[in-house]
Amino acid sequence: xxxxxxxxxxxxxxxxxxxxxxxxxxxxxxxxxxxxxxxxxxxxxxxxxxxxxxxxxxxxxxxxxxxxxxxxxxxxxxxxxxxxxxxxxxxxxxxxxxxxxxxxxxxxxxxxxxxxxxxxxxxxxxxxxxxxxxxxxxxxxxxxxxxxxxxxxxxxxxxxxxxxxxxxxxxxxxxxxxxxxxxxxxxxxxxxxxxxxxxxxxxxxxxxxxxxxxxxxxxxxxxxxxxxxxxxxxxxxxxxxxxxxxxxxxxxxxxxxxxxxxxxxxxxxxxxxxxxxxxxxxxxxxxxxxxxxxxxxxxxxxxxxxxxxxxxxxxxxxxxxxxxxxxxxxxxxxxxxxxxxxxxxxxxxxxxxxxxxxxxxxxxxxxxxxxxxxxxxxxxxxxxxxxxxxxxxxxxxxxxxxxxxxxxxxxxxxxxxxxxxxxxxxxxxxxxxxxxxxxxxxxxxxxxxxxxxxxxxxxxxxxxxxxxxxxxxxxxxxxxxxxxxxxxxxxxxxxxxxxxxxxxxxxxxxxxxxxxxxxxxxxxxxxxxxxxx
Numbered sequence: 001x002x003x004x005x006x007x008x009x010x011x012x013x014x015x016x017x018x019x020x021x022x023x024x025x026x027x028x029x030x031x032x033x034x035x036x037x038x039x040x041x042x043x044x045x046x047x048x049x050x051x052x053x054x055x056x057x058x059x060x061x062x063x064x065x066x067x068x069x070x071x072x073x074x075x076x077x078x079x080x081x082x083x084x085x086x087x088x089x090x091x092x093x094x095x096x097x098x099x100x101x102x103x104x105x106x107x108x109x110x111x112x113x114x115x116x117x118x119x120x121x122x123x124x125x126x127x128x129x130x131x132x133x134x135x136x137x138x139x140x141x142x143x144x145x146x147x148x149x150x151x152x153x154x155x156x157x158x159x160x161x162x163x164x165x166x167x168x169x170x171x172x173x174x175x176x177x178x179x180x181x182x183x184x185x186x187x188x189x190x191x192x193x194x195x196x197x198x199x200x201x202x203x204x205x206x207x208x209x210x211x212x213x214x215x216x217x218x219x220x221x222x223x224x225x226x227x228x229x230x231x232x233x234x235x236x237x238x239x240x241x242x243x244x245x246x247x248x249x250x251x252x253x254x255x256x257x258x259x260x261x262x263x264x265x266x267x268x269x270x271x272x273x274x275x276x277x278x279x280x281x282x283x284x285x286x287x288x289x290x291x292x293x294x295x296x297x298x299x300x301x302x303x304x305x306x307x308x309x310x311x312x313x314x315x316x317x318x319x320x321x322x323x324x325x326x327x328x329x330x331x332x333x334x335x336x337x338x339x340x341x342x343x344x345x346x347x348x349x350x351x352x353x354x355x356x357x358x359x360x361x362x363x364x365x366x367x368x369x370x371x372x373x374x375x376x377x378x379x380x381x382x383x384x385x386x387x388x389x390x391x392x393x394x395x396x397x398x399x400x401x402x403x404x405x406x407x408x409x410x411x412x413x414x415x416x417x418x419x420x421x422x423x424x425x426x427x428x429x430x431x432x433x434x435x436x437x438x439x440x441x442x443x444x445x446x447x448x449x450x451x452x453x454x455x456x457x458x459x460x461x462x463x464x465x466x467x468x469x470x471x472x473x474x475x476x477x478x479x480x481x482x483x484x485x486x487x488x489x490x491x492x493x494x495x496x497x498x499x500x501x502x503x504x505x506x507x508x509x510x511x512x513x514x515x516x517x518x519x520x521x522x523x524x525x526x527x528x529x530x531x532x533x
Contacts, residue, residue: 016040025057026050028070048072048084052101059104059212071214073097079218100214107217108209114224115205122227123198126191129230133188140180143238147173147258150241169258176239176261183234183263198227230268235472235494235532237262264472266486270500270531273515276310278524285466285507286519286526287329294509294517294526295335297324303337303348308528319346319353326366326419331373338364338377345377345392357395366419371426374398378411378418378430387411389420389428389441401428401445410439410447419466424473425489431464431477438464438477440491449491451475466519468508476516478505484518486531497531 014022015031024033026041027050033041042049050072052059063069063083071081077095086092098106148170155166201223208220239259280298287295289305293313296304301321305314316335318324324337335348336356345357345364359379367377375392387409391399404410411418416434423429426443438451453462463480470476473489476497483498484505497516507519516529 027060074103234265265533273528276526283524291511330369370422404447423469431467436462454493466508
């Protein structure tokens with residue numbers, strides 16, 4: 001509908017000078033004013049004035065207690081418009097008051113922000129989760145079928161002697177399926193309960209943003225933070241079947257076993273359990289020596305060991321005097337670090353440093369100690385044209401990973417930050433900052449997937465700068481955008497850790513209880529987080 005202010009047939013003009021399309025309005029005198037005439041109008045001190053933008057004319061309501069007065073302020077204590085007589089009364093004497101126009105604009109901005117959050121971020125997140133529910137159900141059935149098939153194969157070999165046991169184990173699967181489906185149903189109920197409320201909130205906000213009724217607007221209460229608390233995520237550790245060779249004398253024990261169904265919920269708001277203020281300069285890396293002791297390093301040349309009370313237990317200077325590029329703790333408790341400048345990989349034992357490997361034509365970046373005791377090192381060639389992951393047993397090269405099945409590079413060739421870790425399923429996971437991706441290959445070096453961030457989130461550059469895994473084979477990678485991504489072992493995005501005050505998270509490690517340690521490069525702190533219930 002055309003605004004009469006701009007109608008060609010009836011152009012609204014300033015009531016004092018006839019200037020067309022005046023931008024201001026006196027909401028008490030009910031006259032239109034151009035910018036030049038506002039001062040002249042306000043100079044008439046024989047009566048009150050209240051100048052508002054033309055489009056917000058009518059914003060000041062009549063006072064319900066003083067019929068000859070209009071309300072130019074809002075009592076935020078009572079949440080009602082008040083006129084000058086109300087303001088001067090004892091009823092509102094101790095109350096906080098705000099200019100009604102400023103308060104209206106503040107509320108409009110809040111509603112616009114809430115509308116944007118609901119439409120662009122929160123609602124799509126619920127939609128995506130709701131869409132994923134049937135997929136989760138289908139995956140339950142697929143996995144259960146695999147388990148049932150394995151049990152049937154074992155049952156055929158054992159014939160009738162073990163049918164009773166087999167049926168009993170199938171019943172276990174049914175019970176666990178029921179538990180799993182119940183957990184999914186619980187999440188679906190929560191999601192489907194909230195989606196209509198969000199939809200209604202969006203409609204209400206749009207309606208409020210189109211009104212100039214200050215009473216309705218001032219009654220508005222934001223529910224965005226309530227909706228932002230997404231229903232609890234859960235992680236499922238699926239049961240597996242482990243067959244045994246048949247021994248008729250011990251048939252019950254040798255059928256095999258089903259692991260328990262484990263449903264673990266991720267905390268919607270991870271908790272900071274403690275933090276350690278280090279002496280490192282520009283803290284970059286952290287590695288668990290134990291659940292109570294941590295090795296750290298930054299852009300200086302000192303390796304420092306701290307306990308959870310923040311006490312410095314030991315400090316060791318690098319052999320070359322250059323900064324360490326990365327650190328890892330071996331299964332035997334030794335500390336290994338890479339030195340990019342002198343191309344070496346070194347072992348710290350007590351106060352002694354032993355050079356394990358010196359590279360020629362290559363420079364080491366990230367490294368990790370594997371479950372088998374090997375070392376995985378990602379390195380870049382001096383000319384910057386090649387990058388590869390190398391597996392070492394002691395100082396002997398056992399494996400080199402560089403190309404995919406089509407002969408294309410797996411990793412970017414720049415010397416951008418690159419770190420890696422081994423997952424519980426023996427996958428090799430690389431945080432490739434140059435590619436803006438997590439690149440995951442199998443133990444044999446076959447590309448499994450690339451993760452570049454969840455597609456449904458607002459587009460931001462993804463800057464992975466560190467990586468670790470937990471006991472459930474989930475992959476955690478720190479993003480320099482003040483957040484940590486959690487994905488499962490197949491590359492499915494689970495959630496962000498971003499709402500616990502992280503500041504430029506860099507190095508990551510996980511202890512035996514799945515507590516996450518995060519090195520912040522700006523604050524030089526290590527934060528200990530709990531992210532599972």
